[in-house]
Amino acid sequence: MKDQSVHDIGSKPALRAELLANRAELSADVRSAAGRSLRDTLLGMPEVEMAGTVAAYVSIGTEPETHGLLFALWKRGTYVLIPRLLPDGDLDWASYEGPDSLVSGPFGLLEPSEPGRGVEAIASADVVVAPALAVDRTGVRLGRGGGSYDRALARVSPAVLTVALLYEGELLDNIPKEQHDRTVRAAVTPDEGLHLLGDGN
Template sequence: MADPIDNAKRALRAELRERRQLLTEAARRDAESGITTQLNALVQATGARSVSCYLSTRTEPGTRAFVRAATERGIRVLLPITRVDGLLDWAVADPDGELVEGLLGMPEPAGDLLGPIAVGEVDLMIIPAAAVDRTGMRLGWGRGYFDKTIGSMQDGPPVYAVVYDTELVDEVPRDVHDQPVGGVVTPTRTVTLAPQRR
């Protein structure tokens, strides 16, 4: 029997994926510029000296300029590396380092692997999302990597999801394993949605 929550998630993801694919290159460039500005301000406001982030794909709000700028300013940036067991390893970002295609076809660093617990030592987590609702519930892309990571952390750092402005919505379908985030970063604003951890 079909699960209505899974069906609702699938339908919303398909709509969001299509909307992202229709964005022009100019809109993508503007979004990346806005995301970089917002993330730089968030790092400054939180005093973070170590963050986790990710390398955006072509259709995601761009994080690559932020990652490069942060490492150049001496901020330690950890990037996720997918594992077959559904967990994430981490590697320290190197602007000149080699990138490889990860398990899911996404760009990942080829540097030395740190284990899954390495992310517990960052001051701020910046993660991808398909959408986030106003209670902080995050809709991911269905593989559960970040839900598992956040769910396994006690007293973890503040977690902010990066989405386009239209992807901060009133409500997303949720299941028992889904983990909320404390805030959202869009190209035009940063919104704290729930009390931050740590």
């Protein structure tokens, strides 16, 4: 993937399109290896090792793979919350109880079959793993434009570790920030591992 940090990123829609196109060019083997690397980095982080509750998500399509991460967290006894997309675009949260607990949702999403705990449940998480197409070095996160995760992250304490999963080349120098955008505190990439963002740089 070419270096995204040095080209014009003034247009979020254009940047999203470019990043999605780059992801589509990645082979299944590259995506699989990236998912394993991200999983191993996260599982070895002290904050994740000590977390009683982790809020994460079920990857789809060309997103960095999270199925192995969710399963590993669940098997070692971590309480894992995953989102269910509500009609208004907000996110309800319910417990992950293994791969067989996932059901088909809207837009090709996989969602929890367990009862929802409400939109505020994310506030109980000790670590939040968020999807992103890119993140900049101040923690500004570029999502898919729906705003669901900005609403969810607004409910998370600033003291909680929020971390985005990226491929190489998706940690940028700058992403234009809008008023509703919520930052993350860290990003993980397959080759370089953990990046602390913003004041943690």
